[in-house]
Amino acid sequence: MKACVLLSLLSCLVAPSGAAVMGRCTVAKKLYDGGLHYFEGYRLENWVCLAYFESKFNPTAVYDNMHGDFTGFGLFQIRNNDWCDHGKNLCHMSCADLLNPDLKKTIECAKKIVKGKDGMGAWPSWSLHCQYADTLARWLDGCKL
Template sequence: MAAVEVIQRSGNGCAQRCTSSELCSSPSSSPSVPSFCFSFPLLLSLPSTLFLTTPPPRSPRPQCLSFPWEVQCLCDLGRSRLRLSVQLAPTALSRQSLEKMQLYLVLLLISYLLTPIGASILGRCVVAKKLYDGGLNYFEGYSLENWVCLAYFESKFNPSAVYENSRDGSTGFGLFQIRDNEWCDHGKNLCSVSCTALLNPNLKDTIECAKKIVKGKQGMGAWPVWSRNCQLSDILDRWLDGCEL
């Protein structure tokens, strides 16, 4: 798989650069324009670069063009446009490979356009501060580092993340990927909260629901991701490096 470099540009040309292995965020110069980077795999062993010019979210139909050196997908939104361009190293590509790349770009465009206005990834120390203020530090004996670690491995600090769980058919919501079949109003609703409330970046409902979950017999073991990545970590204390609480 090729490494994909992603550049996010706001309306006035402000840019941010990320590697394919990370999902990162920085404040945008325009308050109405979210600033973040995408990364996605390409089934081609080629160096690639993806450029993103951010428009207001709407639902146009992406149109793609293929060239021997580049694949472009474009959404024309009137006053602004969204252009995703994968620039290829000089080589001969099959028609099937170009069509496959078009599909990846269309899916990326659609996923971006469906992202709510203002949705963004929270910084590590921002997450730590919110969880600390919410009373999670040593709640039921678990240090704040455990909660920050859990938030990273469940959602990469994305409070609006919604992911399906293929094992049991449930859907995880928010920072801690709280499952809808047990904890919110799509299922048993043991937290007495709507699933959409768990996507609020203020994290208040998420924190209160997490407290109910961790009071159970499994504690933080209710999150298998925590057991695999955080419970026995030798560098758990690093999750609070440089954070002022």
């Protein structure tokens, strides 16, 4: 019995082998190449900071919110109730498209979101962790863009 409990606990600690977490500079380069640097006036550092706080740089992340009223997809945890699949589908794409590590669809949808009235404030984690950060430059330290 103890062995089963221990095995269950250990399995919770092991990361899934298919996890596609990217490095900070890889994310920065893909976002830069996708045209997010100074898009709608937001510097690239803002986008990299957002990607960290939304998904820890995991472009295949899928998280249900605590209340079950939406699911977040991909690097920026884009919500299905407004932006993809069965909700309003304002990005005109499947939520699965937001899980591709090439980030093309993710960037396309993020651009639509940030053009809205809230800008990057559409992501509460950006408002909380990135909007007033004095050290945003650290998100690009050592990255070759």
